[in-house]
Structure formats: structure tokens, C-alpha cells
Amino acid sequence: MSRAIVSIQNVSKLFGSITAVDDVSLDIAEGEFFALLGPSGCGKTTLLRMLAGFEIPSSGRIMIDGQEMEGIDPNRRPVNMVFQSYAVFPHMSVTDNVGYGLKVTGVPRAEIDKRVKEALALVKLDGYERRMPGQLSGGQRQRVALARALIKRPKVLLLDEPLSALDAKLREAMQLELVRLKNAVGITFIIVTHDQDEALSMANRIAVMDRGRVVQVASPAELYEFPNSRFVADFIGKINLLEARVAGMENGRLLADAVGIGRVAVPFSGAAKSEIGLAVRPEKVKLDRSEPAVGRLKIRGRVREIAYYGDESHVFIEDGAGLTITANVPNDARTTQGPVAVGDEVWVSWAPADTLVLTE
Amino acid sequence: MQDWRKNKLFFAILMAPSAFWLVVFFTIPLAIVWVYSFGGRGPEGQTLIGFSFENYRRAVEWIHLGIIWKSIVIASITTAACLLLGFPLALAIAFAPSRLKNVLLLLVILPFWTNLLIRTYSWIAVLRERGFLNFGLEWLWDRADLLFTFVGMPDLFGEFQPLRLLYNLPAVVIALIHVHLPFMVLPLYATLEKLDRSYLEASLDLGASQWRTLSSVTVPLAMPGIATGVLLTFILSLGSFLAPDLLGGTEGLMIGNLIAHQFGPSRDWAFGSALSFLIMYATFIVLWIRSTVASRSQTGLGI
Ligand SMILES: Nc1ncnc2c1ncn2[C@@H]1O[C@H](COP(=O)(O)OP(=O)(O)OP(=O)(O)O)[C@@H](O)[C@H]1O
Ligand SMILES: [Mg+2]
Numbered sequence: 001m002s003r004a005i006v007s008i009q010n011v012s013k014l015f016g017s018i019t020a021v022d023d024v025s026l027d028i029a030e031g032e033f034f035a036l037l038g039p040s041g042c043g044k045t046t047l048l049r050m051l052a053g054f055e056i057p058s059s060g061r062i063m064i065d066g067q068e069m070e071g072i073d074p075n076r077r078p079v080n081m082v083f084q085s086y087a088v089f090p091h092m093s094v095t096d097n098v099g100y101g102l103k104v105t106g107v108p109r110a111e112i113d114k115r116v117k118e119a120l121a122l123v124k125l126d127g128y129e130r131r132m133p134g135q136l137s138g139g140q141r142q143r144v145a146l147a148r149a150l151i152k153r154p155k156v157l158l159l160d161e162p163l164s165a166l167d168a169k170l171r172e173a174m175q176l177e178l179v180r181l182k183n184a185v186g187i188t189f190i191i192v193t194h195d196q197d198e199a200l201s202m203a204n205r206i207a208v209m210d211r212g213r214v215v216q217v218a219s220p221a222e223l224y225e226f227p228n229s230r231f232v233a234d235f236i237g238k239i240n241l242l243e244a245r246v247a248g249m250e251n252g253r254l255l256a257d258a259v260g261i262g263r264v265a266v267p268f269s270g271a272a273k274s275e276i277g278l279a280v281r282p283e284k285v286k287l288d289r290s291e292p293a294v295g296r297l298k299i300r301g302r303v304r305e306i307a308y309y310g311d312e313s314h315v316f317i318e319d320g321a322g323l324t325i326t327a328n329v330p331n332d333a334r335t336t337q338g339p340v341a342v343g344d345e346v347w348v349s350w351a352p353a354d355t356l357v358l359t360e
Numbered sequence: 361m362q363d364w365r366k367n368k369l370f371f372a373i374l375m376a377p378s379a380f381w382l383v384v385f386f387t388i389p390l391a392i393v394w395v396y397s398f399g400g401r402g403p404e405g406q407t408l409i410g411f412s413f414e415n416y417r418r419a420v421e422w423i424h425l426g427i428i429w430k431s432i433v434i435a436s437i438t439t440a441a442c443l444l445l446g447f448p449l450a451l452a453i454a455f456a457p458s459r460l461k462n463v464l465l466l467l468v469i470l471p472f473w474t475n476l477l478i479r480t481y482s483w484i485a486v487l488r489e490r491g492f493l494n495f496g497l498e499w500l501w502d503r504a505d506l507l508f509t510f511v512g513m514p515d516l517f518g519e520f521q522p523l524r525l526l527y528n529l530p531a532v533v534i535a536l537i538h539v540h541l542p543f544m545v546l547p548l549y550a551t552l553e554k555l556d557r558s559y560l561e562a563s564l565d566l567g568a569s570q571w572r573t574l575s576s577v578t579v580p581l582a583m584p585g586i587a588t589g590v591l592l593t594f595i596l597s598l599g600s601f602l603a604p605d606l607l608g609g610t611e612g613l614m615i616g617n618l619i620a621h622q623f624g625p626s627r628d629w630a631f632g633s634a635l636s637f638l639i640m641y642a643t644f645i646v647l648w649i650r651s652t653v654a655s656r657s658q659t660g661l662g663i
Contacts, residue, residue, distance in 0.1 A: 054561055074564040087562035091580045101566030104576070152566060 004063075005030040005155055005188050006051065011060030012212075013046050020046040022212035023060070028156075028190065028205075033182050035199040036192045038209030039235065044192040045084075047209075048158050051190065052081045065155045080149035081158040084165070088133045088144050094120070095129045097144050101152045119147040122184065139170050150185060159191040163198060175202055196236050200224065208232050229360035230277055239279040239356070240325045246274050254357060260323040264297050266355040277358035284354040285327040287315065287340055292349035299325060303344045313338055317348050397633035405627030415634030424618065428638070431615040434529065435598040438536040442544040442593045443586070445537070450548035450585075451578070454555070468545050476539065480602050483535045487525040487607070494522040527609030535603040540596055544589040551585025552578075587650060595643055615639065 004027040013021040021043040028034045036044045049055040050062060053074035062069040065078055080101070089097050096103075098119050099112045107115075120126050123143040133141055142162060149157055162178070163171045179202055182189050193199050199206050200220040207217045208231075216228045227233035230241070244258035254268035258278050266278065280297075292298050301319035308331075315327045325348050329339060340346055397415055400408045418424065453464045471479060486492045501520040508514070525531060559581060563573040579586070601616035608614070615635060622632030 052561075052565060054565075074561070075567045075569060081562070081565045083558045083562055085556065085558050087556065087558040089559060089562075089577060089581075091583075100563070100568070100576075104563075104566065104568035104572050148562075148566065 003030050004028060005032075005065055006190070007063040008047075008051075009061050009063070011047070011050065011057045011062060013043070013050060013055060014058045019212050021050070021057075024209075024212075024214050025060075026207055026214060026217065028188060030188055031186060032205055033179070033189045033203045034191070035203035035206045036190065036209060037196060037199040037206050037235075038194065040194055042209040043212040044194070044209055045160055048081070048160055048190065048192050051077075051156070052079055052158055053077050078155040079158055080152050080154040080156075081160065082142075082145045082149050082162050084160045084162070086141050086145040086165075088136075088141050088148070090133050092133075093129065094125065094131050094133070094136070094144055097133070098147045098151055101148060115151055116147075119151040122150065122181065123147045138165055139174065142166070142174070146181065150181070150187075154187065156188045156190060159189065161192055161194070163193075164195070171198075178202060200236070208235060210235075224281075227356065227358070230279075230358045231360075233277075233279055233356055233358055238282050238326065240282060240285065241358075242278045242323070244276050244278045246272050246276055253352075258297075260299055260319055260321055261297055264352070264355075266297075266352045266357060268357045270359070272357065272359045277356075279356040279358055280350045280354055281356075282314065282326040282328040283312075285325060285348055285350050287317075287327050287329060288347040288349065289345075290347070292347050296349040296351060297355060298347055298349035299323070300345070300347055301325065303340050303342050303346060306338060306340070306342060308338075315340060317346060393633045394637060396630050397637045399630040399633075401628045401630055407629040415631045416638070418631060419634050419638055424635070427613055427618055428615050430613070431598055434533060434536065434604075434612075434614060435594050435600075437533050438540060438597040439544075439590055439594045441533070441537050442541050443590060446541055446544035446548055446589065447579075447582075447586075449541075450545050450552055453545075453549050454552035465549070468542050468549075471538070472542065476602060479539060480535055480606050483531065483538070483603075483607055484526060487531055487534075489522045489524070489526070491525070493525060497523065526607060528611045529608070531607040532600075532604050532612035532614070535607050536597045536600055539600075539603065540593045543592045543596060547588040547592065548582065548585045551582045551588075555581055584654075587654075591646065591650060595646075598642075599639060 006026070006028040008024055008026040008028075011021060011024050012019065024043075024047060036047060038044055046055055050057050051064070051069075053069065053072060053076075067078075069077065089100065092100065095116055099116045102112045102115060116129075117126075120129065123146050125140065125143050125147065128136070128140065133144065136144065142165075146162075159178075163174050166174060175198060178189070178191075191199075191203065200223075203220060205217065205219055206223055207214045208223065209215065210231050216223060216232045218226070223232060223236050227236060233239050234241075242258045242260060244256040244264075247255040247257055247263065249255065249268075250265065252267060252269065253265040254272060255263065255265050256276060256278065258264055264278070286292070299317075299319050301317040301323075303315055304318045304324070305316040307314040307316075310331070312328050312330045315329055317325050317327065319325075327348060331338070395409065396407055398412060399410045400412065400414065402408050419428075449468070453461060453468070456464055484491070488494075498520045501517065505515070505517055508517075555578070559577055560573055563577045564570070568576065598614075599616050600614055601620055604612045604614040604617050605620070608617075615638075619632050619635045622628045622635065626632075
């Protein structure tokens, strides 16, 4: 990992008696596309606003580009922010909005004009120079906000839920657009989002937050395949969770008695308390009419419901004891008849290696 | 369609009392005054209905134009002072912690709880020759005198001469500012309170100083409130009657006093009506300019 451009060290923030951010430490490397992901109210915005200088940490410290940020006002920090509401000045044209950050710092007119032109080209807004924000669509306004921040050539660009005000189609297009922009300008992006798809598809690294704390920092694939807690496993993607009691270890495998399956052996290294969760992602679950091979984890049940999504179907299977397992079945044959129907007796199974052992 | 009819009736019933009130007690009297303004004065001071522009011609005679002009100057100074004092005040209230906010707002409107006459009279107690202000100044004067006596320079200043603060133009302006400040602060506060804080944060984030943010973002975005406050203060102070009457002496005479004089001692209601409508016309023109500017900015300029 290259040099840390942002270093957050034991930062906490209290609003009265509410702890919004609780002892967070994070190092973000130069050039990363970093995402802060978590449910509503977990402190993402507060953390981002502390980087921008709009909130002052109650304790801990923040270093940006090797410089201590304590006592440095927002207008002196080498970061720029794209606000959730975009905050595009309604009384200024697109040109004046984008050039604002240069004008207020005394950059000569000629250079402002040149850089505004470049910035507008970068976000594909050429031709909109004279428009007022009231005459722009939501997506265009956001591009103005992006250009206005990028023109300052910050060391780090902070984005607070930049896509949440856009409709689904536009959001997807802007996700690709942001990644393209990030690669074009080569600066560090820190994005706040509560949308896991957004974080997974754009970021190289994600910090998952819960009630003010960072619970896991990892790459998207690592988070998805190796979540370190029930919270992360459940928050990112979908899981089937079985409660289990640890019975012991046997040459690198954990023996456990799981509800609905009985004694299982799954690969595991590390320490486990007596109560654990065993989980499996729905797309890793297979459905069979006949009993699956020995060694796989399996449950027999009846199809209760099928949700059809076109590319795949989510099949909900219930065993005799009321346990429900979801299996995502790809619709890879061109037919209107799915592989199973509601009421069918089926076997649900998955490989031991696909089992997540959740100790936290 | 049925719904619409119902709604229409509903709104008609809802509006009937206020419409009745406005027509009977506002529109009709105003129309009468308007008709009077073209009439004349009978030998016993009765109002004669007629049609001539004689009253308007008299209204724009030099002696009256002078008073009108002075009224405009006084109203302008009052408005400017209210804006300069009111904007920081409104800004401070809008950004105060929410607990403090209501208390501060209450303090701003507190003077309304006192009768206008009393508020205006109280300035006499403050400004007159043996008033609070002169007492205060005399006290300071004596202390300074004492101090210089100590360092060996007795009687450097001589006897304190009370300042003549009452019955002049400044006295009127001071009282008008006092009376009209809430009319400036309240609309400014309403606008600043609604202002999305992220505009200000964005400005700071982009490298602007606090002062630059104030002048380039806060003030332009507060323009609707500023326009309302300025208009309200200007129109109200232009028509002032009490403050110039009690505090202005001959120097601080305003158009309101002139009008009052026509309806009172002079018993020339026709001329008084013409003077009143001169202010009305001016007000209409200002309001019309304001609304055209506002509608233009709505269709493009943002604000
Ligand atoms: N200015 C403030 N005063 C008091 N409490 C605040 C303030 N700002 C945030 N909080 C509290 O701090 C916690 C974290 O808020 P924050 O805005 O950082 O959440 P978030 O993760 O951005 O949520 P969302 O996804 O809903 O935007 C919340 O409980 C919130 O109520
Ligand atoms: Mg937020």
C-alpha cells in the first residue's frame, strides 16, 4: 500500500451525550477509491465532515497529506467536498459556480477561464456554461458540483451520498462515470454511502460502520466472501444463517452442531466461542431432487415460494422445523418453467468451504 | 368537476369575512379618499367633490416637494441603518443555538408590546436637555475633569454644555430606527433561517473566507428577505407621523405631518387626500418594480 494520504487516528465525536463516531482509526492510501458504508445514523457523514473541517473531533486526530488538521479551517484544507444536496449556488451560472473556488483564492481570470473549460469537459458539460442551476437536471447539477470541487485539484475528494438523489438508471450511469473520473484525475476519492451495491461496484476498499464504529475494512470481494461478523455478513448481500454450537476442532476443521443439519465439519482457522453462526450466501446454495454427495452440508425441505427476477429466481425452501433457506437459482435456460415449483420436495446443499463461520 | 364546485364554495365561504372587511373598511374608504383628491375645499372647510388636478399641482409646489424629499431622505437613512443593524442581528439569531433563538426573537419583537406613543415619548426622556443621555455625558465629563485635575490640569474642559439632541432630524431618525428595526429583522431572519447551510459550507470548502462567503453567497441568497425588509421599512417610515410630530420640531417635519395638518387644523381634506395618494402612487410603483424583478428572477436568475 502506498503512502497514507488520510490518516484517522482514534477519532471520536460526541454531540452532547450521543456518540456519533466512536474511536475510529483508518488509513487511506493515495489514489484509493474508498467507501464508508453503513446503515443510516451510523456516523458516516459526521466522519466525512470531520475530514472536511465542518465538525471538530471530540478526541483523536486527523492527518491529511502528512499534515495535522487540528485548528485548520475548512477553507484551508487540501480536500473538497461534494454535498449530498450538491449545494450548487442557485444565483450563479454554471461557469461562475465551477470557477468560484478559483476566483475566491485570487487565481487570474485567464487561468480560471481555461480551467473551467477543462473541468466542464471532464464532466461532459460543455455547452452548458451560461445556464443557471434552475435550468439543469439533477444529474447535471451533480456534474457541476463535481467539476466545482475537482477544479480545485484537491488531494482528496469527499463525496457524501452523491448518487442518492438520482433515479436508479441515472445512478448506475453515474457510478461508472465516477470511476472514470477518478481514473482520469487520479486523486483519492472518499465516498459515503448506505447503498452496498454502490460501494461494492465502485470502491477498492470499504470501511463498514455500525453505531459509530468501524467494524471491518476490506476490499469488496473480501467483505462479501469473508465478513468478520454477523453484522457485516448481513449488511453486505444476503445470507442464510444457522445457529450452531461448537463441538471441537479436527485437523483444521471446525466441528459444530447446527440447527436443522446436525454435526458438520467446516474449514476454519482461529478461535471460536461455543456459540457461532454458520452462514452461506444464497447463490452458493444448490438445489437437487436426489440426495447430494456426502461431505456437503444439506437440508431437506419443501419449496414455499419463488421470486422471479428474470436473470435469476430466489427460491425459499422450508424444512420440517420451520427453518427457511434461500437459494438463488440462475435462469440459464430459455424456458418459462423453472427447475423447481412451489410445493416440490428438494435437497438444499452447499460445500463446506462456502460456509461462513461467524464468531462475532 | 363536482369537487371543484365544492371547493369553490368552500373557499368563498372561507374568504367572505376577510373580503367583506377589506372592502368595507379599506377599499371603499380608500376610493373615497381618491375621489376627494380631485376635489376642493369649500369656504367652511367642507370637501367639495369635483374633478381637477389642482391639489396635485399644489402638492408638487417647491415648499411641499421639499418636505416630500426630506421624508424620502429620512426614510432612506432609516432603512439603510435598519439594514446595517438588522442583517448582522438576523444572521446571529438564525445561527444561534435553537434554545437561544426563541429568546432572541422574543427580544426583537418585545418593543411591540409597548404602545408606539409611549415608545416614541420615551425618546424625549432620553434626548431632552436634562435627559438620560445628557446626564450620562455630564457624568463622564465630570470624571474626566476630575482626572485632569489630579494630573494638575484643572478646568481644562470648562463647564459641561448639554447637547441639543431633541427637536431635530437626527432625533426623528433615531426613533424611526428604533420603531422599525423589527420590520427589517423579521423578514431577514425568516430568509436566513431557511437558507440551506450547505451553500455556506460549500463556499468555505471551496476556499472562500467567512467574509467572502457572506458577500458572495449569504447576502445574494438572502436577497428576497432583504427586499421585503427594505420595502417594509421604507414604506412604513415614509408615512411616519408620530416620531416627527413629537421629536422633530420644525426641522424634522415629514409628509405624514403635512397630511395630518390638512385633515386637522387646515381642514383641507382634498389636498390631504392628494398628498396621501402621492405616497400611494410611489408605493405602487415600488411594489410593481419589486414584483417584476421577482418574477424575472424566478424564470431564470435563480434567486
Ligand atoms: N449536529 C448534530 N447534533 C446532534 N446530533 C447529531 C448531529 N449530527 C449528527 N448527529 C447524530 O450523530 C449520529 C450520526 O449521524 P450521521 O449524520 O453521521 O449519520 P449517517 O451515517 O451519515 O446517516 P445517514 O445515512 O442517515 O446520512 C446520528 O445519531 C445523528 O443523530
Ligand atoms: Mg449522512
